[in-house]
Amino acid sequence: QSVLTQPPSVSGAPGQRVTISCTGSSSNIGAGYDVHWYQQLPGTAPKLLIYGNNNRPSGVPDRFSGSKSGTSASLAITGLQAEDEADYYCQSCDNSLSGSRVFGGGTKLTVL
Amino acid sequence: EVQLVESGGGLVKPGGSLRLSCAASGFTFSSYSMNWVRQAPGKGLEWVSSISTSSSYTYYADSVKGRLTISRDNAKSSLSLQMNSLRAEDTAVYYCARVDYDILTGPSSVWGKGTTVTVSS
Numbered sequence: 096q097s098v099l100t101q102p103p104s105v106s107g108a109p110g111q112r113v114t115i116s117c118t119g120s121s122s123n124i125g126a127g128y129d130v131h132w133y134q135q136l137p138g139t140a141p142k143l144l145i146y147g148n149n150n151r152p153s154g155v156p157d158r159f160s161g162s163k164s165g166t167s168a169s170l171a172i173t174g175l176q177a178e179d180e181a182d183y184y185c186q187s188c189d190n191s192l193s194g195s196r197v198f199g200g201g202t203k204l205t206v207l
Numbered sequence: 208e209v210q211l212v213e214s215g216g217g218l219v220k221p222g223g224s225l226r227l228s229c230a231a232s233g234f235t236f237s238s239y240s241m242n243w244v245r246q247a248p249g250k251g252l253e254w255v256s257s258i259s260t261s262s263s264y265t266y267y268a269d270s271v272k273g274r275l276t277i278s279r280d281n282a283k284s285s286l287s288l289q290m291n292s293l294r295a296e297d298t299a300v301y302y303c304a305r306v307d308y309d310i311l312t313g314p315s316s317v318w319g320k321g322t323t324v325t326v327s328s
Contacts, residue, residue: 142318186314
């Protein structure tokens, strides 16, 4: 079991909006640590999608956005496209584990 | 071009050892903390270990503590992971990734393509 909890899968039709949740606790997200999101296309390395809760690296479309509240964070994808089909991971830090960077279990996004 | 290239993966027997390497280019390696992240077949990402810019600080996941050792050579822009007492559950693709701004809380904006480690008799 991952320290950060994500739904195993979400789906949506092209053009729709989907959200992926990342639920933590008072020792990680709730402690104020930043949440980052990664996209992993099949057979490739992860790619940074959102950093510092709600910031997009250069080149990431503004269809992707992040938010954080309390002990949870969310990734929203609007105007869903076929190429968005991938695995998505949240990541943060946990102060109950020495020097630990933690990932969510990952969410598989299927574009119907 | 900013790039990380891992090498050293392969097939090893349980209890054996392996040394992974990661060659960095296109950025000032000595200015960034680095980490290793692994992904077992069909599973999610798992943070393995991090090292600070001058090697003063190293951190390990509980699952690898005492068996894996992270190190770096800033003169050669190289990161390493010495893996001892390997177990079947260490089987995974191992990614080298750059850590931005803070070793514990920063994102990883640069990733290598990964190297595969298989532990099997």
